[in-house]
Amino acid sequence: MPRSASEYAVHLFIEGGHREEVRFPTVQEFQKWYSGELVPKADSSEFISVPIKNIQGEYMVIRPRSVLAIRVEPVFSSSVERY
Structure with a gap:
Protein backbone atom coordinates (compact mmCIF):
# COMPACT_ATOMS: atom_id res chain seq x y z
CA MET A 1 0.00 0.00 0.00
CA PRO A 2 1.56 3.33 -1.02
CA ARG A 3 2.05 5.98 1.62
CA SER A 4 0.31 9.30 1.23
CA ALA A 5 2.01 12.58 2.04
CA SER A 6 0.86 14.66 5.01
CA GLU A 7 1.64 17.86 3.11
CA TYR A 8 3.82 19.16 0.29
CA ALA A 9 6.82 21.45 0.72
CA VAL A 10 7.20 23.74 -2.27
CA HIS A 11 10.68 25.20 -2.69
CA LEU A 12 10.80 28.40 -4.74
CA PHE A 13 14.18 29.23 -6.24
CA ILE A 14 14.21 32.96 -6.86
CA GLU A 15 16.49 35.19 -8.90
CA GLY A 16 19.54 36.35 -6.95
CA GLY A 17 20.01 33.00 -5.21
CA HIS A 18 17.15 33.34 -2.75
CA ARG A 19 15.15 30.28 -1.71
CA GLU A 20 11.79 30.15 0.00
CA GLU A 21 9.70 27.23 1.19
CA VAL A 22 5.92 27.19 1.50
CA ARG A 23 3.71 24.26 2.32
CA PHE A 24 0.47 23.11 0.79
CA PRO A 25 -1.87 20.51 2.32
CA THR A 26 -2.33 18.69 -1.01
CA VAL A 27 -0.62 18.64 -4.37
CA GLN A 28 -3.94 19.71 -5.91
CA GLU A 29 -3.88 22.92 -3.79
CA LEU A 38 1.77 31.95 -11.23
CA VAL A 39 1.49 30.66 -14.81
CA PRO A 40 -0.87 33.35 -16.17
CA LYS A 41 1.47 36.09 -14.88
CA ALA A 42 4.79 34.32 -15.57
CA ASP A 43 6.33 37.30 -17.40
CA SER A 44 4.93 39.91 -15.02
CA GLY A 57 -0.39 36.69 10.39
CA GLU A 58 2.35 36.36 7.77
CA TYR A 59 2.18 36.66 4.02
CA MET A 60 4.59 36.56 1.13
CA VAL A 61 4.51 38.21 -2.27
CA ILE A 62 6.79 37.49 -5.21
CA ARG A 63 7.33 38.71 -8.72
CA PRO A 64 6.44 35.78 -11.00
CA ARG A 65 9.21 36.53 -13.48
CA SER A 66 11.83 36.17 -10.73
CA VAL A 67 10.91 32.52 -10.01
CA LEU A 68 13.59 30.43 -11.71
CA ALA A 69 12.62 26.96 -10.51
CA ILE A 70 10.14 25.14 -8.27
CA PHE A 76 5.42 12.43 5.52
CA SER A 77 4.58 13.00 9.18
CA SER A 78 5.44 9.43 10.11
CA SER A 79 8.51 7.49 9.16
CA VAL A 80 6.78 4.22 10.08
CA GLU A 81 4.65 2.57 7.44
CA ARG A 82 1.41 1.11 8.75
CA TYR A 83 -0.52 -1.55 6.91
Missing part, protein backbone atom coordinates in the same frame (compact mmCIF):
# COMPACT_ATOMS: atom_id res chain seq x y z
CA PHE A 30 -0.40 23.67 -5.14
CA GLN A 31 -1.48 22.95 -8.72
CA LYS A 32 -4.48 25.25 -8.30
CA TRP A 33 -2.26 28.13 -7.10
CA TYR A 34 0.41 27.41 -9.72
CA SER A 35 -1.94 27.26 -12.70
CA GLY A 36 -4.26 30.01 -11.46
CA GLU A 37 -1.80 32.61 -10.15
CA SER A 45 7.01 41.95 -12.60
CA GLU A 46 3.92 42.80 -10.52
CA PHE A 47 3.65 41.11 -7.13
CA ILE A 48 1.41 38.09 -6.59
CA SER A 49 0.54 36.51 -3.25
CA VAL A 50 1.98 33.18 -2.18
CA PRO A 51 -0.36 31.39 0.22
CA ILE A 52 1.17 30.66 3.61
CA LYS A 53 -1.58 28.74 5.34
CA ASN A 54 0.40 27.29 8.22
CA ILE A 55 1.76 30.60 9.56
CA GLN A 56 -0.84 32.96 10.94
CA ARG A 71 10.65 21.85 -6.44
CA VAL A 72 7.68 20.03 -4.91
CA GLU A 73 8.56 17.60 -2.13
CA PRO A 74 6.10 15.30 -0.36
CA VAL A 75 6.40 15.44 3.43
